[in-house]
Amino acid sequence: MIDLYISNLPNNNNNNNMNNIESYPPVLRHLDQQQPPPNPDPDYKDPTQEDPDTIPIIDLSCLDHDTNKLEEACKDWGLFRLVNHGVPLTLLNELQEMAKELFSLSFEVKEGACSGCPVTYFWGTPALTPSGRTLTTRSPQNINWVEGFDVALSQLPHFSVPQLPTLESIRLLLKDYENHLSRIATTLFEAMANNLDLNLKPSKPYLAENTGMVRVYRYPNCSDANVGWGMEAHTDSSVLSILNQDDEVSGLQVLKDDQWLTVKPISNTLIVNLGDMMQAISDDRYKSVTHRVSINKHKERISICYFVFPGEDVVIESSKYKPFTYNEFRAQVQQDIKALGYKVGLARFQHNEDS
Ligand SMILES: O=C(O)CCC(=O)C(=O)O
Numbered sequence: 224m225i226d227l228y229i230s231n232l233p234n235n236n237n238n239n240n241m242n243n244i245e246s247y248p249p250v251l252r253h254l255d256q257q258q259p260p261p262n263p264d265p266d267y268k269d270p271t272q273e274d275p276d277t278i279p280i281i282d283l284s285c286l287d288h289d290t291n292k293l294e295e296a297c298k299d300w301g302l303f304r305l306v307n308h309g310v311p312l313t314l315l316n317e318l319q320e321m322a323k324e325l326f327s328l329s330f331e332v333k334e335g336a337c338s339g340c341p342v343t344y345f346w347g348t349p350a351l352t353p354s355g356r357t358l359t360t361r362s363p364q365n366i367n368w369v370e371g372f373d374v375a376l377s378q379l380p381h382f383s384v385p386q387l388p389t390l391e392s393i394r395l396l397l398k399d400y401e402n403h404l405s406r407i408a409t410t411l412f413e414a415m416a417n418n419l420d421l422n423l424k425p426s427k428p429y430l431a432e433n434t435g436m437v438r439v440y441r442y443p444n445c446s447d448a449n450v451g452w453g454m455e456a457h458t459d460s461s462v463l464s465i466l467n468q469d470d471e472v473s474g475l476q477v478l479k480d481d482q483w484l485t486v487k488p489i490s491n492t493l494i495v496n497l498g499d500m501m502q503a504i505s506d507d508r509y510k511s512v513t514h515r516v517s518i519n520k521h522k523e524r525i526s527i528c529y530f531v532f533p534g535e536d537v538v539i540e541s542s543k544y545k546p547f548t549y550n551e552f553r554a555q556v557q558q559d560i561k562a563l564g565y566k567v568g569l570a571r572f573q574h575n576e577d578s
């Protein structure tokens with residue numbers, strides 16, 4: 224068998240090359256990445272661009288008129304494409320560009336830069352251990368083919384990273400981004416709560432803006448189908464997740480009526496996912512959508528995902544689930560992933576669950 228997983232390779236590429244092998248975490252290094260990209264054509268078009276796009280589209284600027292559309296998207300899909308969201312296109316693009324620059328730094332620089340600051344660098348699996356430390360015990364076949372940075376947005380004003388100017392630039396962009404994304408999340412959540420006739424008390428922040436976090440991902444390209452997934456099939460634990468995905472490279476797939484559909488990259492649109500907390504808050508009327516990320520053969524993919532959660536100790540009450548807090552949910556997810564290797568999720572809190 225060919226040993227596909229290599230480390231300590233000489234650096235044949237310059238630092239501007241996105242395929243710079245030294246920028247990858249050793250567990251994600253693959254012989255492929257030493258080769259010139261197989262498709263250097265600047266006019267390369269992602270094949271999924273030809274597919275029809277069936278994902279529901281919600282216009283944030285006329286949400287009041289579109290309540291039925293929003294309701295259907297939340298019930299039938301648990302995911303929609305958001306247009307007229309009010310985030311400047313320049314900001315979306317700048318974040319993508321900065322993220323590319325950040326990931327192209329060497330693995331050691333990225334790993335070292337985050338020690339002692341509230342940004343976490345991870346690779347392989349964001350769910351199990353944000354630091355990626357336990358990955359050596361997992362075989363290459365069951366790691367997620369991804370690296371990323373975790374940023375707790377409430378911490379943005381309290382740190383700076385002058386030793387890594389690219390991270391510092393992203394930090395500044397994220398301050399601006401946070402304002403837009405929390406505005407969008409609040410507007411959407413209020414419209415959903417309205418549709419669901421939830422009589423929310425202000426003392427119960429089911430969507431707590433100060434819990435917002437951003438994950439910036441890079442999914443390396445790889446032509447070897449055996450490496451698995453960029454991210455395995457999962458549901459998000461959040462109330463809402465809002466994704467700014469790469470304009471050119473597809474990867475996100477959503478499960479709809481037992482079929483996997485690709486969520487096409489379309490410039491200036493955001494993808495909104497409903498997470499487990501939204502499903503519980505809605506008493507299962509809305510759906511926490513199952514999704515996954517495939518690995519592109521030719522090009523690596525960047526995505527920037529914003530997540531927002533309930534206040535940690537807010538009790539979520541519904542007829543379908545035992546009362547629980549987000550803190551309890553998160554602890555249970557971590558425990559299941561460690562013990563079983565996967566997330567059980569909301570089923571753990573169903574009334575008929577024995578534990
Ligand atoms: O990168 C993506 O397209 C999706 C990421 C995702 O599903 C997640 O972070 O939970």
Ligand SMILES: [Fe+2]
Nearest residue numbers: 457458459514
């Ligand atoms: Fe997700």
